[in-house]
Amino acid sequence: MVWLLSPYVFICICMVQARKWNNTGKGSIVLEEAWTIPEFVAQASVSVPPPGQTTAQLEANLLDIHNQRLAAMDLHGIDFMVLSCAAPCIQGISDPNTAATFATKVNDELASAIANNTMRFGGFASLSMHDPAAAAKELNRTVFEHGFLGALLNDYQQSGPDNTTLLYYDQPEYDVFWSMAETLDVPVYLHPRFPIAQITALEYAHSPFILGPVNEFQVTLSNHILGIIANGVFDRFPRLKFIVGHLGERIPSDLVRIDEHISRQKSRGLPMLKNASDYWRSNIFETTSGNFATPLLKFHADAIGLDRILFSIDYPFETISEGTNWLDTIPLSAKDKLRLAREGAIELLKLNH
Secondary structure, eight states, rough: EEEEEEOOEEEEEEEEEEOOOTTTTTSSEEEEEEOGGEEEEHHHHHHHTTTTOOHHHHHHHHHHHHTHHHHHHHHHHHHEEEEEEEGGEEEEEEEEHHHHHHHHHHHHHHHHHHHTTTTTEEEEEEEOSSSHHHHHHHHHHHHHOOOOOOOOSSSSSSSSTTTTTEEESSSGGGGGHHHHHHTTTOOEOOOOOOHHHIIIIITTTOOOEEEEEEGGHHHHHHHHHHHHTTTTTTHHHOOOOOOOTTTTTGGHHHHHHHHHHHHGGGGGTTTSSOOOOHHHTTEEEEEOOTTOOOOHHHHHHHOGGGGGGGGGOOTEEEOOOHHHHHHOOOOOOOOHHHIIIIIHHHHHHHTTO
């Protein structure tokens, strides 16, 4: 194995694991589907399970790959599923050494778990974001050694002895990481997480019912996404591919207002060079995970283009049957539905390569 070193990238010249997938099926492809290891299952199952399920069933579904998950995929016409570690995963570990160790463990266990069925399953890497250069190196390793398709980060990286230091990836020190993702030509999925205790006490003690997907996920993650846009990450890395779930965490619904008011700050040294909506049409993709709303899908198709939207479910926090039944009802042409359901994902993830 040889490493080519530069100030920003570490490229591994090694044998890439064969990706045993081909575009012969007609079923859907889904990108935001959670899995975890036993050590993290309790933190991942704090969400309320789908109707009719218990927390114990949710935990079993999070740990499973080849039993009830695969059976539901077969029953409902899902050809391929990209798995990633359920939130907060590594982003919930404040100690840098522990986070890095667990990131390697999660990635290796996921790779081992799907190695016998890469026709049906792929993986997004989990990364410790305490050290951007180390995160870049681990992303590179998982792509080349495991055939992973990119990375999924569960919002900010908590750090510090009391968890009050939150690391956001829109700062210049993370350019080494974004450079690696751009060089590898793999997408980075930014996913929400439940807040640290201090934020919960300050902002949600008055109504804990609005935590999670009701409101907090969208509010917190949209701040991070817009920070990445406003701080010029996509200007420095114009070929970077970025994915946001849940139909864009509300941002595309407000792009006109965002463009207008952020552009007024150009005289204040605004790092971004274009409108926020421009990056959404050139660098950012969104998925339908957990947001099966046909009128909203139509609005977003008009606002950013259907080619920027990909079907996903958010299993096991949402049921596979609910997602695929909704997909069947969307009033799109056969060509457009095929792109939403699979062709866009094939192109983005380079599944035919």
